[in-house]
Amino acid sequence: MPTPVRPLRIVLAEDAALLREGLVGILERAGHDVVAAVGEADALQAYVRRDHPDVVITDVRMPPTHTDEGLRAAVAIRAGHPDIAVMVLSAYVAESYVAELLDSAPAAGVGYLLKDRVGHVREFLDSLARVADGGTVVDPDVVRQLLRRRRDDGPLAALTEREREVLALMAEGRTNGQIAQLLVVSEAAVRKHVGSIFAKLPLDPAGDRRVSAVLAYLRG
Amino acid sequence: MSSFPDAWTAVRGRPWRFLASAWPWRSVLYVASTVPVGIVVLVVLVTVVGVGLLTAVVIVGVLALLRVPLITRVVAAVERWRLRLVQPQPAGRRTSWREQLRAWRSLPVAWSEIGYAVLLSTVLLAVDGLALAVLSAPVVLIASPLFWQVTPGEMEVAGWRVDTVGEAWLAVPVGAVLLLVLAYLLTWLACGQAALARLLLDPPEERLQQAVAELRRSRSGLVDAFAAERHRIERDLHDGVQQRLVALTMTLGSAELEVEDGPGLELVRAAHRQAEDALADLRATVRGIHPQVLTDHGLVAAVHEIADRFPVPVGVDLALPERLPAPVENAAYFVVSESLTNVARHARAGRADVRAWVEQTGGVLVLTVTDDGVGGADAAQGSGLAGLAARVEALDGTLLVTSPVGGPTQVRVECPLR
Numbered sequence: 111m112p113t114p115v116r117p118l119r120i121v122l123a124e125d126a127a128l129l130r131e132g133l134v135g136i137l138e139r140a141g142h143d144v145v146a147a148v149g150e151a152d153a154l155q156a157y158v159r160r161d162h163p164d165v166v167i168t169d170v171r172m173p174p175t176h177t178d179e180g181l182r183a184a185v186a187i188r189a190g191h192p193d194i195a196v197m198v199l200s201a202y203v204a205e206s207y208v209a210e211l212l213d214s215a216p217a218a219g220v221g222y223l224l225k226d227r228v229g230h231v232r233e234f235l236d237s238l239a240r241v242a243d244g245g246t247v248v249d250p251d252v253v254r255q256l257l258r259r260r261r262d263d264g265p266l267a268a269l270t271e272r273e274r275e276v277l278a279l280m281a282e283g284r285t286n287g288q289i290a291q292l293l294v295v296s297e298a299a300v301r302k303h304v305g306s307i308f309a310k311l312p313l314d315p316a317g318d319r320r321v322s323a324v325l326a327y328l329r330g
Numbered sequence: 331m332s333s334f335p336d337a338w339t340a341v342r343g344r345p346w347r348f349l350a351s352a353w354p355w356r357s358v359l360y361v362a363s364t365v366p367v368g369i370v371v372l373v374v375l376v377t378v379v380g381v382g383l384l385t386a387v388v389i390v391g392v393l394a395l396l397r398v399p400l401i402t403r404v405v406a407a408v409e410r411w412r413l414r415l416v417q418p419q420p421a422g423r424r425t426s427w428r429e430q431l432r433a434w435r436s437l438p439v440a441w442s443e444i445g446y447a448v449l450l451s452t453v454l455l456a457v458d459g460l461a462l463a464v465l466s467a468p469v470v471l472i473a474s475p476l477f478w479q480v481t482p483g484e485m486e487v488a489g490w491r492v493d494t495v496g497e498a499w500l501a502v503p504v505g506a507v508l509l510l511v512l513a514y515l516l517t518w519l520a521c522g523q524a525a526l527a528r529l530l531l532d533p534p535e536e537r538l539q540q541a542v543a544e545l546r547r548s549r550s551g552l553v554d555a556f557a558a559e560r561h562r563i564e565r566d567l568h569d570g571v572q573q574r575l576v577a578l579t580m581t582l583g584s585a586e587l588e589v590e591d592g593p594g595l596e597l598v599r600a601a602h603r604q605a606e607d608a609l610a611d612l613r614a615t616v617r618g619i620h621p622q623v624l625t626d627h628g629l630v631a632a633v634h635e636i637a638d639r640f641p642v643p644v645g646v647d648l649a650l651p652e653r654l655p656a657p658v659e660n661a662a663y664f665v666v667s668e669s670l671t672n673v674a675r676h677a678r679a680g681r682a683d684v685r686a687w688v689e690q691t692g693g694v695l696v697l698t699v700t701d702d703g704v705g706g707a708d709a710a711q712g713s714g715l716a717g718l719a720a721r722v723e724a725l726d727g728t729l730l731v732t733s734p735v736g737g738p739t740q741v742r743v744e745c746p747l748r
Contacts, residue, residue, distance in 0.1 A: 126573045132580040139584060177626045201568075202623050202635065229579030229606060231587055255638035 118242050121161060122147040123154035123168040123180060124199070133167065133228065140235050151179035158187055163194065165242050169225075170200040185210055188220065195219040195241045199228065208252060221247040254278055268310045276303040337416040337524070341517040353416075354513040357520035358465070360415040361458045364523070367412070368455030371405055371447055399440065402447040406531045409446070413531075416524045446530040454523060461519055465512055471505025474498045546726070550657070553724045557620075557660050564620035567612065575609045624663050628653045633666050633684055640670055642701075645683040654695060658745050661721050662686065662697050665729065668714040669699035669741045677703025677739060688747070695727075697743040705737035715741070 120142050124130040127149070134144050146157040150173050158166060166187055168180040184196045188211075195218040198211055208222055219241035227249060228234050237247045266274060272293075279289045286304065290297040334340035337360075340353035348354070378394055378401065385391035470477075477485060478498040485492050492498050582602040589595045616622070624632035630648045637644035654662070666684055673682050679701035686697040707715075708731075719729040727745030 126569065128573045128577045129580070132577045136580060136584055171622070171626065202621075225576060226579070226606065226609065229576065229583045229602065231580070231583035234583075255635075 116239070116242065118142045118165050118238070119161070119163040120144050120165050120167060121154060121157045121163040123149070123151065123166070123172065123183070125149045125169060125172045129169075129225075129228075136228075136231055136234070149173070151183040154180075154183050155186065158191065158194065162191070165195045165197060165238065167197045167199065167238070170198060181210060188218075193218050195221075195244070197221040197223065197238060197241050197247075199223055199225050201225050208248065212246075219244045219246065221245075222252060223247065223249045224251055269307060273303050273307050273310070276300060277307055280304070280307075336418060337517055338521045341514065341521065348517075349510065349513060354517055356415045357513075357517040360412065360520045361461050361516055361523070363412060363415075364450070364454055364458040365462060367408065368451050368458070372451035372455060374401060375447060375451055399444060402443045403440065405447045405450065406440070406443040409450070409527055410531055413524055413527055416520050417528075442530040446527065449526075449530075457519070458523075461516060465516065468505040468508035468512060471501040471508060474501040474505070549724050553657055553721065557657060560620040561625065564616055564622065564625075567616050567619070568622065572609070572612055572616070575605060575612060579605045579609060618667075620660075621663065624659065629659050629662055629686070632663050633686075636667055636670060637684065640682070641674055642679055643681050644670065645681070647683070647685045649687040650695075651688065655748055657725055658695055658727075658747055661718070661725055661727070661745065662695065662743065665697060665718050665722065665741065665743050666699055668718055672707065672715070673699075673701045673703060673739075676707065677701045677705075677737070679703030679737075693747045695743070695745045695747055697745075699741045701737070701739050703737050703739060704735075705733045705739050706735040707731060707733035707739050 120137055122130065122133055122137070122144055124133060124147070130147050130149065134147050137144050145161045145163055146153075148154050148157060151168070154166070154168060157163075166184065168184050170178055170180045172179040181198060184198050187194055188196055196211075198221065200222065202224070211220060211222055221237055221241040223234070223237060227237070240247050266277075269277065275293060276289055279292060284292070286297050286300045290300045293300070334343060334348075334351060334353060337353045337357050340348050340351055375398070378398060382391040382394035382398075386395070471490075474485075474492060475495070475498045478492070478495050482495070490501070492501060579602060582598060582605055585598045586595065586602060589598050621632055621635070623635050628650075630650060633646055633648060637646050653659070670682060670684075673679050680703075682699065682701040684697075684699050686695065688695055715729070715731060722729045722743055722745055725745050725748070727743060730742045730744075731739070732742070733739035
């Protein structure tokens, strides 16, 4: 297994012991340092205060109510420790989760992945590295579903069907070349679509327009 | 049986038509049959209550006493059947004895039935016995010439001394007149008795309402228990198999990174894919049993989730308060899920719409699932909609499917929020 560019100090919260141990195994084999692995949100916050890790990985659903304790903790950590990156794992797509997580005070990197993604170890580790470096990673499935959901209203209403398709592929992290291949058009055509998406969506000119095109939309 | 619908109408009709009808005879039969029935009831009640009281110390007696309402219920059934002699009932659905017995057991104790049984075995038995005795008088009077033939000489008929054969013949018209009078009296008696039986034996509104309320409670209890059970199964699957499968995919994912290129790696990758397929199947199953997102986030999030996975565009417009009561939420979710499944399977629709709102006045959830497909859906035929209708009805709601051939199809649910 390749040693990561940067070994990370990680606090992990996951209530299912089997998964917790599996994740710890993957992370440690990748050369990261799991300083604490806990099964509930309160303990997560306590360890974050004590150990101040680089990254927090947390499940959404944890005891005692098994609803969104992990997410609440993630939002609180982002607010209280703007320099700690947060990666949230969820068993299913819930729009409110994504919105809450992205809407919480802008800070270090943030990620929202479906749990299934963890099995793709290399992708998972890549996503983790990107989040640790301050990036934003939203699960491709989540992006696809959210893009579908807003078909009728919101900023996407201004886009054409083709532009929406291009945006969906952008959100999955595809390059213009890959998009051209997938849609069977020329790369120049894709560039034209991307340009018109940037023009139609209200984007922050300072940031990475590619990322903010997706985020502007996800924030609703 | 002539044109009179019952004895009471007959006895108030024209005398000749009444007397020529079967009603006087039926009334006599009614009154007469009271006597043996009354005696049997008297014997049974006295035996059961007597034995019950005597052995009450050793519990057995208490059990016997507890059987009294059941006995009186049987008596009531026999009496309702006997009532048809004077008050024929329009034929309804015949229930089997087994069904009736089950129904009787579940009904609350009917004191009026016990009261009627006691009345039957005492007052009614005495009165009808007396009436029968009186009825023997005109019979004997009419038959007195016959008696004279057999044993000439002095005789006493119903307290009347008959000395000569002429007097014996005179007794015949007296007996006939008395018979006519008694026909009236006995019919009136039968009618009065029937009215009394009706009063005590007809299930009063209150008892019916009580029984209906009890049924409704137990039915919604079943629905709740069912939902709780699904929830438990979902949790078991989620905490058990699902976690193990995710752990397996993680292990296989890690192995992919460790194993060197070659047939070994291909096998690991294949195993990984298979594990993921199993996981996907399991998730689909769990979603069908009791979706997690519904429990955690309620109907709005759960319906959005269905819509997102749906092959046809689904417009979702849910104007709902934060959370609905769990049973309503569950039923509504499965209505949406099943309706959309039907749309995908049969409707050939280009679009579907899910709308829901709460009617302010009544606290009633209204939910509609509409598609622009070919229509012609029938809730009664197969489709899961029939089961869903039952589920909604258990919550006192209604499920209505309108689907003219050519479309559009609409499933509409109205369900009180309790």
